[in-house]
Amino acid sequence: MIDKLIEKIQKTGAPIVVGLDPMMKFVPEHIKKTAFAQKGETLEGAAEAVWLFNKEIIDKTYDLIPAVKPQIAMYEQFGIPGLCAFKRTLEYCKEKGLVVIGDVKRGDIGSTSAAYAAAHLGKVQVGSSLCAAFDEDFATVNPYLGSDGVQPFIDVCREQQKGIFVLVKTSNPSSGEFQDRMVSTGTAAGNAGGITFSEQALYELVGMKVEEWGAQLMGRKGYSSVGAVVGATYPEQGKVLRKVMPHAFILVPGYGAQGASGKDLVHFFDENRLGAIVNSSRGIIAAYQSEKYSSFGAEHFADASRQAVLDMIADIHQAFAEAGR
Amino acid sequence: MIDKLIEKIQKTGAPIVVGLDPMMKFVPEHIKKTAFAQKGETLEGAAEAVWLFNKEIIDKTYDLIPAVKPQIAMYEQFGIPGLCAFKRTLEYCKEKGLVVIGDVKRGDIGSTSAAYAAAHLGKVQVGSSLCAAFDEDFATVNPYLGSDGVQPFIDVCREQQKGIFVLVKTSNPSSGEFQDRMVSTGTAAGNAGGITFSEQALYELVGMKVEEWGAQLMGRKGYSSVGAVVGATYPEQGKVLRKVMPHAFILVPGYGAQGASGKDLVHFFDENRLGAIVNSSRGIIAAYQSEKYSSFGAEHFADASRQAVLDMIADIHQAFAEAGR
Numbered sequence: 001m002i003d004k005l006i007e008k009i010q011k012t013g014a015p016i017v018v019g020l021d022p023m024m025k026f027v028p029e030h031i032k033k034t035a036f037a038q039k040g041e042t043l044e045g046a047a048e049a050v051w052l053f054n055k056e057i058i059d060k061t062y063d064l065i066p067a068v069k070p071q072i073a074m075y076e077q078f079g080i081p082g083l084c085a086f087k088r089t090l091e092y093c094k095e096k097g098l099v100v101i102g103d104v105k106r107g108d109i110g111s112t113s114a115a116y117a118a119a120h121l122g123k124v125q126v127g128s129s130l131c132a133a134f135d136e137d138f139a140t141v142n143p144y145l146g147s148d149g150v151q152p153f154i155d156v157c158r159e160q161q162k163g164i165f166v167l168v169k170t171s172n173p174s175s176g177e178f179q180d181r182m183v184s185t186g187t188a189a190g191n192a193g194g195i196t197f198s199e200q201a202l203y204e205l206v207g208m209k210v211e212e213w214g215a216q217l218m219g220r221k222g223y224s225s226v227g228a229v230v231g232a233t234y235p236e237q238g239k240v241l242r243k244v245m246p247h248a249f250i251l252v253p254g255y256g257a258q259g260a261s262g263k264d265l266v267h268f269f270d271e272n273r274l275g276a277i278v279n280s281s282r283g284i285i286a287a288y289q290s291e292k293y294s295s296f297g298a299e300h301f302a303d304a305s306r307q308a309v310l311d312m313i314a315d316i317h318q319a320f321a322e323a324g325r
Numbered sequence: 326m327i328d329k330l331i332e333k334i335q336k337t338g339a340p341i342v343v344g345l346d347p348m349m350k351f352v353p354e355h356i357k358k359t360a361f362a363q364k365g366e367t368l369e370g371a372a373e374a375v376w377l378f379n380k381e382i383i384d385k386t387y388d389l390i391p392a393v394k395p396q397i398a399m400y401e402q403f404g405i406p407g408l409c410a411f412k413r414t415l416e417y418c419k420e421k422g423l424v425v426i427g428d429v430k431r432g433d434i435g436s437t438s439a440a441y442a443a444a445h446l447g448k449v450q451v452g453s454s455l456c457a458a459f460d461e462d463f464a465t466v467n468p469y470l471g472s473d474g475v476q477p478f479i480d481v482c483r484e485q486q487k488g489i490f491v492l493v494k495t496s497n498p499s500s501g502e503f504q505d506r507m508v509s510t511g512t513a514a515g516n517a518g519g520i521t522f523s524e525q526a527l528y529e530l531v532g533m534k535v536e537e538w539g540a541q542l543m544g545r546k547g548y549s550s551v552g553a554v555v556g557a558t559y560p561e562q563g564k565v566l567r568k569v570m571p572h573a574f575i576l577v578p579g580y581g582a583q584g585a586s587g588k589d590l591v592h593f594f595d596e597n598r599l600g601a602i603v604n605s606s607r608g609i610i611a612a613y614q615s616e617k618y619s620s621f622g623a624e625h626f627a628d629a630s631r632q633a634v635l636d637m638i639a640d641i642h643q644a645f646a647e648a649g650r
Contacts, residue, residue, distance in 0.1 A: 023436070024450065032452065041452030073433060073440035077449045079458030080409055087405060107467065108398060108430055109497035111348070115398035124402045125349065127357065127366030133404030142432065144469040145495050146502030170470050172434035177471030177534070178527065183506035202503065202527070209502070 001137055001163040002227065002249055003219040005099050006274060008066030014313045015273065017101060017251070018061060018305075019281025020089060021071040022050045026286040028298035031056075047081035050074075053301075054089045057285055058096060060302035064309050067099035067137075069251075069279055090136060101251065102136030105167065107149050114152035121164075122156040138163040140229060140251070143206050147213070154216055154226060163217070163225035166210050168241060169203040171231025171254035179203040180237075203237060207244040214247050223249045223275065230268070232260030232278065239267045242275070250276040255312070256283025262319030273320055284308045326462055326488040327552070327574055328544040330424050331599060333391030339638045340598065342426060342576070343386060343630075344606025345414060346396040347375045351611040353623040356381075372406035375399075378626075379414045382610055383421060385627035389634050392424035394576075394604055415461060426576065427461030430492065432474050439477035446489075447481040463488040465554060465576070468531050472538070479541055479551060488542070488550035491535050493566060494528040496556025496579035504528040505562075528562060532569040539572050548574045548600065555593070557585030557603065564592045567600070575601040580637070581608025587644030598645055609633045 009015050024032075027049050035049035058068070070093075075086035093100050106116040120139040123130040141153050141164045153164050169179055182199045207228060214224030224247045230238050232254035242250070250268050254260045255278050268276035287293040287308035288301040296304035334340050349357075352374050360374035383393070395418075400411035418425050431441040445464040448455040466478050466489045478489050494504055507524045532553065539549030549572045555563050557579035567575070575593050579585045580603050593601035612618040612633035613626040621629035 021437070023440075036452050041454040043449075043451065043456050043458065046449070046451040046456070071433075071437055071440075073431070073437045073444065076444040077440040077458055078451075079444070079456075080405065080412060082444075082458065083408055084405055105433055105467075106398070106430070108396075109495060109500075112346070112396055112398045115348075115396075115402040119398065119401040119404070119407075124368075124371070126368065126371040126403075127361050129366040131368050131371070131404075133368065133402055133407065142430075142467050142469055144467055144492060144503060145497055146499030146504070148497050148499040167469060170434060172470055172473050174471030174473040175434075178469060178531065179471070181508035181510070181527065181530065183508050183527070184524075185506070199509075202506065202508070205506065206503065 001157070001161050002223050002225040003221055005066060005163070005249070005277070006219070006221050006223065008099055009274065009277065012064060012066050014065050015269070015277050015316065016065060016309070016312055017067040017069045017277050017279045018057070018065055018284050018309065019069045019071060019103070019279050020054050020057070020285065021074045021281040022053050022285065023074060024049070026282065026289065027053045028288070028301050030299060043078045043081045046078045047085040050078065050082065051085045051088055055092060056302040057305045058093060060306045061284070061309050062096040062098055064306070064313070065098070067101055067277065068093050069101040069103050071103040071281070087134060090134060099138070100136045101138040101140070101165065102134065103140050105140050105142050107142035107145055109145055110148050110152060113149045117153040117156035121153065121162040122160050138165060140165045140167065142167050143209065147209065150213060154213060157217055157225050163227060165227040165229050165251040166206070166213070168206045168210060168228040169230045169234055169237045171233045171258055175231065175234070201237070204240060204244055207241045210248050211245045214245070218247065221274070223247055227251055229253065232264055233258055235264050235267065242268055252276055252278045256280040262315040263322065265316065266319050266323040266325065269320070269325065271325060273325055278316065280312055284312070326482070326486050327548050327550040328546055330392060330488070330574070330602070331544070331546050331548065333424055334599065334602065337389060337391050339390050340594070340602050340641065341390060341634070341637055342392040342394045342602050342604045343382070343390055343609050343634065344394045344396060344428070344604045345379050345382070345610065346399045346606040347378050347610065348399060349374070351607065351614065352378045353613070353626050355624060368403045368406045371403045372410040375403065375407065376410045376413055380417060381627040382630045383418060385631045386609070386634050387421040387423055389631070389638070390423070392426055392602065393418050394426040394428050396428040396606070412459060415459060424463070425461045426463040426465070426490065427459065428465050430465050430467050432467035432470055434470055435473050435477060438474045442478040442481035446478065446487040447485050463490060465490045465492065467492050468534065472534065475538060479538060482542055482550050488552060490552040490554050490576040491531070491538070493531045493535060493553040494555045494559055494562045496558045496583055500556065500559070526562070529565060529569055532566045535573050536570045539570070543572065546599070548572055552576055554578065557589055558583055560589050560592065567593055577601055577603045581605040587640040588647065590641065591644050591648040591650065594645070594650065596650060598650055603641065605637055609637070
């Protein structure tokens, strides 16, 4: 699956992903009005509003981008109707040829992770039938439970040609609380047979594991279908992690609304402008609400999103050019 | 919400929770046959089988137990129909007066955690209406993203009188890979004004945070509505954590099928036999498949579950007695 994502990035020249995280406050009034008129001020109404909002953004941006990343929490909060809108969004994006990264941050112990992997990337046996539940192309995975919580996802990825991005260093302010802690690690000291201890941050250790897990799913273009999430908001940690995980494609949140711009991102990429894909959510989908794109107006919110995508691509290309890539 | 759980535990004399984790292989053939005849070998058919299976187990055990813990992954794998069965199960359990712990292991950055908290414990604003999506009593939460990923859950718990259990030390074999790492922690050395550094395991550090977060949601019976998940399979770590988090109610997985028995659990409890609630999933719901309860037969699977609940309660009481509690 990583090869397909890379091909799409090369074709569009856009190492970016649009985060479809439709909070109600991003949805223009005229869309809410239509949706609530049809389905009431109910979970069904909210889900309809989300779907109408997403569809228009997808229609106006799909030709520019390789991938989308719907954040399932924003759908799950609207219960079953919300999850129907999530599924409908996935299916529509796939129809449009987009790679779909389900930002689900699942992770549990063995058999339970296997069920999550089946839910989001695989198929499930029902009697003599094989059925698919959500069927994203990639899913994000939380590593706190260790290898036996991640391996079931890798097994399903191998079987179904899918991929994962494992949380390594997240973009939020308190991500360092646990992730930046220095941990002791013992490593066998080669031929000497002794044990040496060194110190590294927890995120580095998780990054090393991602590199190790990724060896099982190497693609043809130098990257593995086991990728990593590393926030743009922590450039120093990002530089370390780029070296620790040379074969991990990095999904980078934190661009735009969270504060990072193109120049903060160059170090995530290799000399071929590959190796990373940068997410922007509200900076794209709620562009019309920002000063910069306010002239579009709420009626033309999706045109504002299109312009924001074009500007984001230009920003990253300029950063590449300035860095001589 | 922790007070309500404690009252239910005292009333039933059963510090246990039944894990409603209905893997297809646990569902008896006659139930699958009925469900598939109605809805086909489809996600709908699987969801119907899960619901019929759950209902019979709930009907046969609800009077003995304070709480259930449905594992959402087992429903999510059956897509939208599966999540409908999850919701139906929650609602039925609440009708029966059971406390419902949604084992969802969610966790993300601020606004996204807020959406998950709304989905599982809170309400969501739709126009001028407030709607509830899943509405469990407790949810399990993954701490890897730090305080700003956990706080939105605490805020919703305060508002809605709900609770959470934060993953601290999980029961799976590779839980130590990250959780057991020794981390350096700096602490201000009181009046001296200096900084001293000490080493502790990551799970201890997370436990300390749970205790700190929990101060915001103290109940009337000495425990907080911010609890912790600590696997029965790691008794030594459990003893440490009981001391580190004196106000955290501990949700203990790992009993039965994962290897732990009553005597491995006593240290989680206080002198009033409170402070912990022990989960068993397959040991109860798939009891009929084990040697010990095979005489019940698949037709009477729920009677086997009832007997397994009675035996689990007796086992824990015996362990209390042997420990002089």
